[in-house]
Amino acid sequence: MPADAASPDLLTLGRRVRHLRTRRGLTLDALGAAVGCGPSLLSLIENGRREPRLSLLRALADALGADVGDLLAPEAPDRRSALEIALERAQRGPLFDALGLPVVKPSQRLPMPVLEQLVGLHTELTRREEAAIATPEEARRANTELRLERQKRDNYFPEIEVVAEQMITQAGYSGVGAVTHRTVARLAGTLGFEILYVQDLPRSARTVTDLKNGRIYLPQASTPGGHGLRSLALQAVAHRVLGHERPRTYGEFLRQRVEITYFAAACLMPRTAAVDFLQARKREKDLAVEDFRDAFGVTHEAAAMRLTNLATAHLGMPLHFLRVGDDGVLFRGYSNDGMPFPQDVSGAIEGQLVCRKWAARAAFERRDRATEYYQYTDTPAGTFWGSVQMGSASADTPGFGVGAFSITVGVPYAHAKWFRGRDTRLRRVSTCPDPTCCQRPPAALADRWAANAWPSARIHQQVLAALPRGAFPGVEDADLYAFLDRHAPQGEG
Incomplete structure (x- = not known):
């Protein structure tokens, strides 16, 4: 019988049969003659590779002076049997198969210290394998x-x-x-x-x-x-x-x-050249990620991330960065300016929904997605200014996700004066994580549709695996x- 989900029970059953047989001093031939079956079948049963019929199970119990319940008990009959079962199970798993090593048969001739060492090694290999995932x-x-x-x-x-x-x-x-x-x-x-x-x-x-x-x-x-x-x-x-x-x-x-x-x-974007460029633009009150990007021939996202490296240390300003998908999910974020990123109970921000009123999501509402989008956002942590550039990714594009996304660089209100786009009149108020801000639907819509809506949700497989x-x-x-x-x-x- 091939190893399957039932194999552990069969291994224990087999070892209980073997334990009772050897305790009574019976050979496989003698027990086979007593129950009317060949020794080869009994050997398969004792090794957990064949499930006995109920009639044979009853005959074995009678011949061994035990009850059927004794044979089916889930515990190994003794310490050695427990170790033999553990070794058998370990050598039937995919981890052992991947090692390409010969199988060691846990026979009665295998010394107890060797058996204990082998089981201990397999246990540690399994622990390390699970820890590596x-x-x-x-x-x-x-x-x-x-x-x-x-x-x-x-x-x-x-x-x-x-x-x-x-x-x-x-x-x-x-x-x-x-x-x-x-x-x-x-x-x-x-x-x-x-x-x-x-x-x-x-x-x-x-x-x-x-x-x-x-x-x-x-x-x-x-x-x-x-x-x-x-x-x-x-x-x-x-x-x-x-x-x-x-x-x-x-x-x-x-x-x-x-x-x-x-x-x-x-x-x-070497430090000296990059800092010189950024400091000059700051003096002119004309900082812009798009200019930084074009000056060094990199992507908008690379320039935005590089700004997070240099802005605080060399320009004296805190800031935040977000990459958000068109479904509002935050893929990547950085902040040292107090921007209140959404997060789960572990403190992780990846995969969380960004407030609909933040610049990173409001930019998706525009028809013109080629130019920079600027917005002030009032939050419970203060007012922040943000500059947003849109982009798109395919299945072959390195990065996060497929489809449209936004790249946002923002600063607290006091530092907006150094950036191009500071004169925008666009301003929104966000009270997230208060659910009444943008998560909870209006009461009228909820009353109309709550009992009548049944969407087919998109499953993110990476969450399950x-x-x-x-x-x-x-x-x-x-x-x-x-x-x-x-x-x-x-x-x-």
Whole structure:
């Protein structure tokens, strides 16, 4: 009988039969003759691989001087039997199959200390395997801890700033304008890496680094000259520059992602040039994310996030950043200015609904989504000014979600005077998290539709499943190693 959901009960039943048989000094042949069946069938029953018919079960109970209830008891008859059952179960699971090791039969000849050690090892392997799987709740907690840490330090990493600016300058950056692909390639070359663009990158990987042959593989760009490939190359390099080792936990994986993204941004928008640009615009009271974006040839989101690194440390102003989907869900956020982000009981903000009256959602109401949207929002924590740029993402676009999204950079009212768009007359009042603000429908509509509405809700599958496991979550080793083997220099595969 194949192992299935009933196997644990059959294992216990089998061990109870074996325990009673050996206690009475019966061989398999002798017991088989007493109950009218062959010894091979009895062996399968004792090993939990065959379920006996009720008539045979009664015959076994009679022959062994026991009741049927004794045979069906859920407890193992003794310590050794419990260990044998545990070893059998461990060796029938997918974790053991993945190890590719030979099966150890828990026979009576197996010494008790060896049996205890094997069961102990399997128990520890299972514990570590389960600990390696990050549930969505664990991931949110790890992300929240990291966000609060970044908030405490104003999202500024001076040690990464220094090394990034030194390396990009040594690679040939002049301090003016955008960092070129050639400059990024030179930087990688100083570390012994060549950048190659391929069409068959594993779907589960953004980049692949061949440490043996000094190669960084990137996807081929759909838009030549895009910021994305320069950032991906710099992120791959950052692991080496920052001395990263293989992540041992999901929290460590997230921390490394934050650090390599920071390094890439600090290379593409080097601190000295970026701060000079921003300070000049502040003096003119004409700060704008779109100008910062265009000056360094990056995406609007990258420029907005980079502003969170530099604004507090070098411009003396707190601020907040949001990326919000067209359904109002907050995908990513940062704040050190007191903007009251929605959050769950664990403190996580990702996946929470943003107030409909915030600029980040109000911008979706416009027909013209190409230009910046400016708005003041009165909240229980004070008045904030926000600048919003719209965008869209497809299934092939790196980032969060599919469809339209908004990128918001905002500051408290007192700091709005430094930004373009401060003269907007658009102003809304938000009292969230008070449900009467925007969550609770008007009483008249509720009375009319509450008993007559039955929507088909969209299920977010990632909420139900554990996150991909492994040192690099979601990356399939089989695809990764096959890719590296295909592209390795001849004779190196």
